[in-house]
Amino acid sequence: MAESAAQSPAPSRVVRSVTVLGAGSWGTTFAKILADAGRDVTMWARRPEVAHEITHEHVNSGYLPGITLPGNLRATSDAAEALEGADAVVLAVPSQSLRSNLERWRDLLPADTILVSLAKGVELGTLKRMSEVIGEVAGVPETSVVVVAGPNLAKEIAQGQPAAGVFACGDHERAVAVQEAAFTGYFRPYTNTDVVGSELGGACKNVIALSCGMAAGLGFGANTVATLITRGLAETGRLGVKLGADPMTFAGLAGVGDMVATCASPLSRNRTFGERIGKGETIEQAQQAVGGQVAEGVMSCRSIRDLAHRCGVDMPITDAMYRVCHEGRDPATVGAELLGRQQKPERM
Template sequence: MAQPERIAVLGAGSWGTTFAKVLADAGNDVVLWARRAEVAEAINETRCNTGYLPGVRLPESLRATDDAAAAVHDADVVVLAVPSQSLRENLAGWQPLLPADATLVSLAKGVELSTLKRMSEVIAEVADVPMEQVAVVSGPNLAKEIAAGQPTATVVACADHERAVALQHACSTPYFRPYTNTDLVGIEIAGACKNVIALACGMAVGLGYGHNTMSSLITRGLAETTRLGVALGADPMTFAGLAGMGDMVATCMSPLSRNRTFGERLGRGETLAQAQEAAHGQVSEGVKSCSSIRQLAARRGVEMPITDVVHRVCHEGLQPGPAAAELLGRERKPE
């Protein structure tokens, strides 16, 4: 399978715009779809997406449009860069426009609330394509750092190894190093769960706890994430890699992480509504996915105590302080 030449990125948020920049820097013909015409016009005229990536200049080869049909026309690859809980609705509208053999790439990290499906499963169902046509990009991908050209690595996962390799070549730049993987289950479960653990880490910071607490949450969070992934058929080694430990550390430790920052506000005593207002109306992915991941774990009989208390803080009124005490008071047992 030859390297893709024309790529559409649907979604002009911070990560969608950043990944479009990566693809353009890698030498591809890239069209970025923005929901609002004024955003597309500003990108074309000023080479900036000031609402999401202020100060970052976008390549001349990257074009923007608010016309989804024009964006995906004759595309070899269509990148879906919309939030996990709105992916189904958006994709249903785009489905008639998609080229028949285009590789469909998910940037979203979550588990769908209504169906408990991973994003690749939602894409295959709604687009009516085989799973081998769907790929996932995941890893320690803090958008602002990548947009600034800081070195990072990522994982390109697809059941079709040749498609994964083609996409790997399409997004390789001097600052962005992709590795391939065929374990979509592991890659996607890791990406969804790390947002929930990052909320817990943020709450710990808001409560005034330090690095020992953070390290403990990350380690035990990775353990419960791995348990769920393995129960769903994932390779346990995936969770030691970039999409597992790599993404977990970046999302839990960085103040650039929306989930970590949102959790910190909750830990300081803000309500969910107050934290959302402070985040300019944006709810972190983990706030919604903690509920679907908790349900998925219950369905499989997997114990996920951190995910459980995050859900209860976000949706059942449990306060972060008692939540921490509850975790520390659990039955003692071997690691």
């Protein structure tokens, strides 16, 4: 399980300068955490006007309205400028665009910089986890990539509400260095060496959050949502253990912590997206309602389903979400099919 910040040894590497590539809500929030922890933080934003707003007005109105950003946080739309001299580079782009973005940035990365992944998903086609994609594209051992997991609803953390996260890495020294760089009075980072479990927990919870949203949209209450969270955690754990994860990871922040936050909060794009589908909207209508972005779970249910099939793991809720999102099945009908499956003992 995770190791607390108070118990961690002092890092032999020190992260002073950090680049965050991506200016969405979570990327901006993570940059704010680092800046509040006293680090020199530079963000890369795709649009120059967003970079200008962050640097000169200290806001990112499109993604974090109402949040004032620290003065030691600046942004640029020039990736080479952003990456110069960075001790750590945080990749804060969606999982399905991570590869193409990193291919453009690869030759600009400072030597031996610590790569940190905020993306939560499984890549379509290759079925690789994000640390595997980063390792492959950047030409570094995937065990050297620090993965950020846990209940990380951006708006609440940006407001300074107490929260925690898990920094998972096979190279514990790197995890501790990033942990130290992101330790603030409102955000408590823990470390973990179980990268597989931490990444799968983060990817699968988006799919389960879709199902919880659909249940709410159909008019069902807390019992239904609790059932989906619990059984969703069980199928996530089955896949994780099959791929070598520590089963106890799923009882921690990267597992049940992230699952509960994403499945229960109206701030979760995946839950909100699912609720609209449950109320009878199409994928396109739901996409427009959440700002034109497709929820990660819509894409992830396909790749996670394919990964589960390849591993011979039964993931009925994930399969149900695939049928709704990609085969056009009715959520109520699929829900009834889930309840009508063959009876069996409860197993995790």
